Amino acid sequence: MKSERGLGEARFGLVGRSLGHSWSPQIHARLGSAPYALVEVEPDGLAPLVRDGAWRGLNVTIPYKREAAALADVRSPAVRRIGAANTLVRAEDGSIVAENTDVLGFSWMLSRFCRERLGGSPRDLLEGEKVLVLGSGGASQAVVDALEHVAGARAVVISRSGDETYGTLVERHADAALLVNTTPVGMFPRCPATPVPEGDLARLTGLRGVLDVVYNPERTGLCLCAERLGLPSESGLAMLVAQALYASELFQGRQIDDAVVPLIEREIRFQTQNVVLIGMPGAGKTSSGRALARALGRPFVDIDEVVATEQGRSAAQIIREDGEGRFREVESEATARYGARSGLVIACGGGVVTRPENYGPLRQNGTIVLLDRPVGQLGTEDRPVSQARGVEELAAERMPLYRAWSDVVVRCTGTPQGDAALIRSRLGL
Structure with a gap:
């Protein structure tokens, strides 16, 4: 057009x-x-x-x-x-x-974030306070205008050149109260990249929260860093809708009553949210995932099957012939690609949690569900890692990781259809 x-x-x-x-x-x-x-x-x-x-x-x-x-x-x-x-x-x-409704949209997002996540109005919390704004483009100008006129904040624009750059961020601005990303860094498909490394974010000791105007993925790389540091964060879907x-x-x-904003947010998240299944080998992630995808009318992706198709060999063959390390590499590549997409049901291999770098790609657009089956019911056929190490040893190592990664834990019901129904119920889908 x-x-x-x-x-x-x-x-x-x-x-x-x-x-x-x-x-x-x-x-x-x-x-x-x-x-x-x-x-x-x-x-x-x-x-x-x-x-x-x-x-x-x-x-x-x-x-x-x-x-x-x-x-x-x-x-x-x-x-x-x-x-x-x-x-x-x-x-x-x-x-x-x-x-310029970007100004109004960000003001709405900022007001709700301050009220619900920080416990006060923007002016009560940010008047006279330093706020870092990453980027100097059109979105940055709208955000700066909102910060100054709604919150009375002192906005400092950080860009790749000029007096205030990313190189001086920590040195000069550790006392900043809020950080807002207005750059496209971390936007789909280049996600979950972040404009500020987690180590630098951790050194901004005055931060009370992080906002990102990027809305795809749902949790940007910057928001994931903030989440790991225990900082309240939000990406830009509310701004888009407002x-x-x-x-x-x-x-x-x-x-128009602005009470419709969170309703539309929820509708979009319902359509875009991935449901990510993790759990021990043999827990039933593939069969339950297929049943769930059918019930929701969503595409189903099995990471092991993706790897097998792309490599021309099953996961078990790759592990036996090239070693587990090589399989984990190609598994992580597939996880990153599909985790960046939206509206999927994704079944992960049992060892996906052994690589910490897989968490961000799965978390950015997904709700992570641990499918928990008793150890005594887990099979080992064609599962070389389970056979080599034993299910009990593997469970002792991985269950804490599964629980740390998961948003929801679902006890297996005994059938894929029962598991899928329980997942839907727990997630409100």
């Missing part, structure tokens, strides 16, 4: 140069601003679309936010401060009004 024709019959839409998958049509349908189209335009097509298109409301994304502000007839105070707009509305007189709500209000000329 490279021109106004991309709108079709829609009067609302998202405009950008290169648009991949977006949740915006689904969110706006839920909010009432539909039909909503995704419209890709080249730079020379933006002005004709904005000035002459038969639209009622447009959201604007990279790289057109500054040009969108310049093309408007009327600019909100936030747009005038920032010089960028992500929302355009056609007024009744035909004039174009520009707003900014859409404020845009939709402008599109429709009516107020």
Whole structure:
């Protein structure tokens, strides 16, 4: 879609140069601003679309936010401060009004995070406090504006060049109260990368929390680091939904109860959340996972089967012929690829927990379920590690890891269908 024709019959839409998958049509349908189209335009097509298109409301994304502000007839105070707009509305007189609902969306997210996770309002907690903002692009400007006007905070922008860089982060800013990532580092498919190493994050001893405007994956690499350090954290889905709500209000000329924001968040998480099954070899992860996937209408992925298909040999053959270490390498590669995807049921091999680097890829978009079968019921046929070491020894080593990694523990019921039903019940699926 490279021109106004991309709108079709829609009067609302998202405009950008290169648009991949977006949740915006689904969110706006839920909010009432539909039909909503995704419209890709080249730079020379933006002005004709904005000035002459038969639209009622447009959201604007990279790289057109500054040009969108310049093309408007009327600019909100936030747009005038920032010089960028992500929302355009056609007024009744035909004039174009520009707003930046990223500011409003982040303000909503910040207010809820402070209230529910930190125990106070943004101004009570952050007024006069230093907040680190990673990145200097359009999202950064919106976040800085919200921090200064909603919370009265002192925002310090950290970028790859200039006076405040990642190299001076720890040295100068260990007293920062909050850290916000506005860069695309850690966004799908390059996840779970993080713009700040966990070691540096740990040295920011004044931090009370971490926010990330990236919303895919659900838990970014930065949020996973914060989680391991015991810091409250949240990625950007709430901001995405809240900014859409404020845009939709402008599109429709009516107020929308913001209580719908967490409802839409839950709906999206229901669709995108992976269910990840871990447990001892022979616990029934594959059979229960298949039954669960059928019940949920989701794709099923068995990591051992992925490895076998790609390597042309079963997991047992690879372990026997090349050693367990080689199998763990290819297992980790497959785990990273599928853990980055969404809406799957994933069955992991019994030894996935022996490599700590597998946790982040599974956790980033997944709820991890331990399928717990009594040791006496675990078979060892075609399981070389179980045969070599014995089930009891293996369980003594791995069960603490399974429990540490899992969000939910499900006792096996005796049938795959029973296990799948119990998992659904425990996860509310």
